[in-house]
Amino acid sequence: MLKIENLHVRVAGKEILKGLSLEVKAGQVHAIMGPNGAGKSTLGNVLAGREGYEVTQGSVVYAGKNLLELEPEERAAAGVFLAFQYPVEIPGVNNTYFLRTALNAQRKHRGEAELDSMQFLKRVREKLAVLHLKDELLHRAVNEGFSGGEKKRNEIFQMALLEPRLAILDETDSGLDIDALKMVADGVNAMRSPDRAFLVVTHYQRLLDYIVPDVVHVLADGRIVETGDASLAPKLEEHGYAWVAERKLAGAA
Amino acid sequence: MGAALLEEFGRGDARAREESWRYSKMALRALAQQEFVAADANAELPETLRTQFDWPATRRRRVVVVNGAVSERYSDLADVGAMVTVGETGGTYAVRIDGKIDEPMQIVYVSIPSAQPSRWQTNTSMVIVNGFVTLIEQHVSLDGAGVLGASRRRIDIGEGARLDLVSLCDLPESMSLYRLLDVHLAAKATLHATHVLLGGRMQRLDMQVELAGEQARLESRGVFALRGRAHADTQLDVRHVARDTTCDILWRGVADQRARGIFHGAITVAEGADGSDAKLSNKNLLLSALAEIDTQPVLEIYADEVKAAHGATVGQIDERALFYLRSRGIPLADARRMMVTAFCREVLDGITDVDLRNRLAGLLVPHVDGASA
Ligand SMILES: Nc1ncnc2c1ncn2[C@@H]1O[C@H](COP(=O)(O)OP(=O)(O)O)[C@@H](O)[C@H]1O
Ligand SMILES: [Mg+2]
Numbered sequence: 001m002l003k004i005e006n007l008h009v010r011v012a013g014k015e016i017l018k019g020l021s022l023e024v025k026a027g028q029v030h031a032i033m034g035p036n037g038a039g040k041s042t043l044g045n046v047l048a049g050r051e052g053y054e055v056t057q058g059s060v061v062y063a064g065k066n067l068l069e070l071e072p073e074e075r076a077a078a079g080v081f082l083a084f085q086y087p088v089e090i091p092g093v094n095n096t097y098f099l100r101t102a103l104n105a106q107r108k109h110r111g112e113a114e115l116d117s118m119q120f121l122k123r124v125r126e127k128l129a130v131l132h133l134k135d136e137l138l139h140r141a142v143n144e145g146f147s148g149g150e151k152k153r154n155e156i157f158q159m160a161l162l163e164p165r166l167a168i169l170d171e172t173d174s175g176l177d178i179d180a181l182k183m184v185a186d187g188v189n190a191m192r193s194p195d196r197a198f199l200v201v202t203h204y205q206r207l208l209d210y211i212v213p214d215v216v217h218v219l220a221d222g223r224i225v226e227t228g229d230a231s232l233a234p235k236l237e238e239h240g241y242a243w244v245a246e247r248k249l250a251g252a253a
Numbered sequence: 254m255g256a257a258l259l260e261e262f263g264r265g266d267a268r269a270r271e272e273s274w275r276y277s278k279m280a281l282r283a284l285a286q287q288e289f290v291a292a293d294a295n296a297e298l299p300e301t302l303r304t305q306f307d308w309p310a311t312r313r314r315r316v317v318v319v320n321g322a323v324s325e326r327y328s329d330l331a332d333v334g335a336m337v338t339v340g341e342t343g344g345t346y347a348v349r350i351d352g353k354i355d356e357p358m359q360i361v362y363v364s365i366p367s368a369q370p371s372r373w374q375t376n377t378s379m380v381i382v383n384g385f386v387t388l389i390e391q392h393v394s395l396d397g398a399g400v401l402g403a404s405r406r407r408i409d410i411g412e413g414a415r416l417d418l419v420s421l422c423d424l425p426e427s428m429s430l431y432r433l434l435d436v437h438l439a440a441k442a443t444l445h446a447t448h449v450l451l452g453g454r455m456q457r458l459d460m461q462v463e464l465a466g467e468q469a470r471l472e473s474r475g476v477f478a479l480r481g482r483a484h485a486d487t488q489l490d491v492r493h494v495a496r497d498t499t500c501d502i503l504w505r506g507v508a509d510q511r512a513r514g515i516f517h518g519a520i521t522v523a524e525g526a527d528g529s530d531a532k533l534s535n536k537n538l539l540l541s542a543l544a545e546i547d548t549q550p551v552l553e554i555y556a557d558e559v560k561a562a563h564g565a566t567v568g569q570i571d572e573r574a575l576f577y578l579r580s581r582g583i584p585l586a587d588a589r590r591m592m593v594t595a596f597c598r599e600v601l602d603g604i605t606d607v608d609l610r611n612r613l614a615g616l617l618v619p620h621v622d623g624a625s626a
Binding site: 048049050051071072073075076077081082084087088089090091092093098099101102103105106109141142158162 | 571572573574576577578579580581582583584585587588591592595596598599
């Protein structure tokens with residue numbers, strides 16, 4: 001579904017991703033762990049199409065297409081979703097209106113019929129229940145006045161509503177208490193399916209107790225330095241990221 | 254001729270005029286290059302213009318002014334005849350409102366272009382003796398040889414009376430308009446004014462408000478949304494004269510393409526106007542590198558125990574928010590339109606009539622087209 005090869009990315013003149021390769025198959029959940037500043041958010045932003053990220057080398061193929069050629073909204077319509085590490089507040093733009101516009105824009109782009117407000121609200125109610133989000137949040141402006149936890153759950157709620165094929169979760173777990181963490185995990189697990197893939201970026205192993213990944217990668221200094229199965233996460237937690245760096249050096253020597 | 258127009262529209266001494274027309278002098282000079290004939294007060298009202306203001310709800314509470322003259326033919330005050338009188342003395346219309354009018358009244362200024370550039374002017378003196386009235390004011394026109402209108406209005410709001418003014422000025426690019434609104438508020442009187450300025454070759458709004466009686470209150474909301482080569486210049490001059498008076502000013506501005514917007518908001522709290530409360534917020538969005546917005550808040554306080562806050566900004570659209578919307582599948586142009594409309598709509602929040610509010614918001618949309626960069 002997603003194949004990244006030798007990706008080099010510069011941000012503000014500085015090379016952040018330095019030859020990153022990764023392949024995610026449909027139905028899989030990949031976790032990406034790594035220290036602060038490793039380039040995890042950069043990867044998510046590049047995949048979602050944010051401006052200011054200059055790809056100097058390498059390729060990203062998603063569902064047989066060159067992902068890097070598409071506008072952010074085209075990527076979304078093609079099924080790419082990024083749950084932001086820092087969701088943005090948009091004053092004055094009503095949340096319900098925003099969600100309906102987004103969903104219908106994607107459907108229109110794919111040549112599907114747009115949902116009327118009854119159909120839309122029915123869908124919204126179903127998904128809200130899973131994440132235990134209050135109805136009232138729908139009447140507010142996008143993310144405005146949401147608590148940190150509400151913002152993160154709102155990202156997952158949007159994911160549930162938009163039903164992407166490739167969901168990238170950028171530290172959705174950070175700042176969540178255990179109950180909220182479980183809700184997020186429930187939201188993700190409910191959506192796991194053979195034709196959908198997840199890239200779960202996290203700094204801690206905690207989330208992976210609830211969303212058990214198929215593959216775990218360690219991202220450090222702009223590259224994948226270690227790949228393993230779900231058992232890699234607790235080892236990292238125990239030994240710290242320095243341990244990976246040392247093993248890497250030992251392996252090279 | 255440039256000097257003559259400045260003479261005509263400028264107020265105060267020579268220096269004050271120069272200063273207050275600083276940003277619009279060129280626009281005024283360009284207008285002065287043209288020859289204007291007197292606009293025809295008996296011109297036929299084109300159907301396309303009538304549909305712009307003919308809301309069934311206000312049909313029998315409506316004054317229509319055609320090229321500066323009140324039109325008997327198109328005006329209808331059947332529903333409010335007992336409370337509203339319109340007269341004329343020495344070229345000035347005198348409007349007197351006495352009593353509570355539950356439904357909004359409408360006053361429409363229609364500018365109908367002639368074969369050559371034409372101009373009109375009108376003077377009005379309005380007295381709101383007591384009660385509460387909502388006035389929807391509208392300027393409508395057609396593109397053509399160009400019209401220069403000038404409307405000067407004095408409004409006196411009596412003790413405890415309230416005026417809600419919603420003023421919509423959506424001008425074609427050949428029309429220019431100078432407006433002077435001079436409002437005096439007696440004790441406990443309230444003015445809630447919402448101004449929407451769209452388009453126009455040159456539009457200038459001078460709004461002077463004197464909070465003359467204790468506990469008089471002004472709420473001023475306004476927005477200009479400009480594209481093409483539109484030019485709008487708003488000058489607010491609010492004077493707290495009596496004790497415990499309040500003003501709350503919230504304006505927004507958007508300029509795209511080569512448009513030019515000016516906001517000057519001056520608040521003076523005079524000696525003796527103790528306990529007054531003055532608030533001014535002005536935020537602006539520049540949507541193109543060639544657009545320009547100048548904002549200048551001025552606060553002068555000569556009284557004691559005054560609460561005052563003011564802030565003015567000119568910024569660009571929030572790129573992070575734009576990316577957030579796009580990442581959810583909303584195309585760039587729509588995302589921009591959503592954000593700009595939301596930015597402008599904030600000034601409409603105080604309008605309690607939902608129909609009217611939505612109507613105004615709808616009118617904003619073509620002026621905040623998301624397509625250009
Ligand atoms: N817009 C930016 N401008 C300058 N430097 C940036 C920008 N975005 C990220 N960086 C830098 O890139 C590096 C990787 O950042 P990021 O991808 O956010 O890391 P992570 O998410 O793994 O913590 C950091 O050193 C950060 O300072
Ligand atoms: Mg990050």
